[in-house]
Amino acid sequence: MRKVVEGSYAIAQAVKCCDPDIISAYPITPQTHIVENLSQMVADGELKAEFITVDSEFSALSALVGSSAMGARSYSSTTSQGLALMYEVLYNVSGLRMPIVMTVANRAMGAPLNIWNDQQDSIGARDCGWIQLYAENVQEAMDLTPQAYKLAEDPDILTPVMVCMDGFILTHVYEPVEFLDHDKVKQFLPPFKPKITLDPAHPVTIGAFADPSTFTEYRYLQQDAQNKALGKIDTIAKEFKETFGRYYGGLIDTYRMEGADAAIVTLGSVIGTIKDALDEMWAEGKKVGLVKVRSYRPFPVKALRDSLKDVSSIAVIEKDVSIGNEAGLTTDLKAAFYNTGMKTPIIGFTAGLGGRDITLKDIKKAGDKALAAAKGPEAEFEFLTLRKEIL
């Protein structure tokens, strides 16, 4: 069924089709509409889940730690300050190997106070042990939701997943989307069968102490699960395609990379604008391609190396900055190349911070700089659209 709906409603519809048992969330712009729609669905009896209203994001995710320990399929959504407030619990969830799925409606981190989109929030949480998938548009964010549960609950993976979508740009846009069919999702995503739960008949302790003799191995197993997820993400994407007919690439996707001299690497909703900018650039004889990172954690090192091996230079555009260094994706990409002997210049751009638009002109500027960087980049890292006049 195709319908024009708000992005947040579309996500709620996708979550509903995944039959979560427990939902817990605290309101925060621009996530609010997602959870309000879900609470309405619960109230209307459309969705048979418990919706736990809580006093903070810290409580929301903590409540899911409890429900997940009971073997319940658990869902939350947040953004920005709320995600930051969950920080301690993020590690708790991943370390306890709880397959919780959370939609992050990406928003800037204060101060200064700002409610608009960038990706500082989730990129800043990249080391917390969660898988992070980034959506280009509402349909992809919807479709990623059942895929995220399937991935998270896979007995080899058992790792929480954040589905990241740009706040406002995707959460508040009205666009036509194909609704998920509940029965088909049921086929695609079997009921959650946890390995270990709290069960009075078979008592266990969850959350126990690990001393130096075992702590490293717990971390190793988390790392191992993320490595395994590298393979599973694409398998699941292909299974999804078989059932629903839509496929967005596995760990990465590419556009106009065939014969490209330079590439732009990015994540999230800016991809749509980049594709338009690249069409114009190719028409001008400037051969710049695009690599879209769908999975940021696990980081698809091999897929990126392969897709970028033939270009002479690369520009990364991302909506975050690792204040004091470059930005997350830029650094990760450079690191991915370091031991390969590939000497392709990489230039990083941070753009779109706190909701500033990234225009076709901005992207072409980055593309031009990428082409020029083949002779050696002019800078390692830059703010793409800096208003020097107000500094």
Add this chain to the structure above:
Amino acid sequence: MNGSKSPSGSPGVSSSPSTTARPGTSASLATSPNMNPRELGTYTKNTWCPGCGNFSILSAIQTVLASMHDEGYPLENVVIVSGIGCHAKISDYLNINSFYSLHGRTLPVATGIKLANPDLKVICFSGDGDSLAEGLDHLIFAAKRNLDITLILHDNRVYGLTTGQYTPTSPLGFKGKSTPMGTEELPMNPIELMLVSGATYLARGYTHGIDLLRKLFRDAIMHKGFSFVDTLQVCVTYFNMYETYNKRVYEVQGNDASSFDEAMKIARSWDYNNMEAPIPLGKFYDIDKPRFDQVFPGYEPHPVDRDAKIREVLDSLI
């Protein structure tokens, strides 16, 4: 801090130097100060909904501050701290030193400000979501420590800024956007909570009773210790309680504000849930108790002459 919101466009916040202050007009305090309270406004566009109770809170505090100014209190020694929410915009609308904190973190910031400079008057404007949900622990600790600051709670019993979800003071069955079936929790009684937590000044105001509001704000600000004014602030958009409150509110008279038991009795006479019960307004509790800020020596803002100090020490050794 918002350094550039003064109507003159110049940074800094002192709307008029304390040297021009007029002495003692406290009799007329809250109603007709010499300083025009409007001088304490800013050019920031006000985005509260027409009819919002926040306008009364803003107006009441402007009058109180103007009267303090008239009495010689230097307004540059006042700092306001707000959380995040509709209420917090008051930081933008008041031409006074102000600090917009994180959602729920009004009181920890205020605590730091007060302890760094105990000479300041620190007034917090916080929402019911801000101080009773996200930051409830801070509220309890501020009361427990009896820190000398004031918290004015914009108790609209709803998350206004995030457009109408229930809060800890929403009545049972409240149909907010996150609770379309109605809440399943009984509301919290913040005054009762503050009383047992150790607050030393407790009052309840209502945004439709501006004279009382001014009196209570002033009283609370002058109180030494943690003062808490639960202000029934009507949110016209998401929880319009004017009619109910107008019918139920009354001002307590002749109560013994030094009695814990009496304060508890008044606090408990309305549980934030019963829409038929009378709602007491006024000062419920007012006592003196040792304060947290008293045990700190006070931050010495004047630079120390290190050479003189060293000489002093050396001399004492000779």
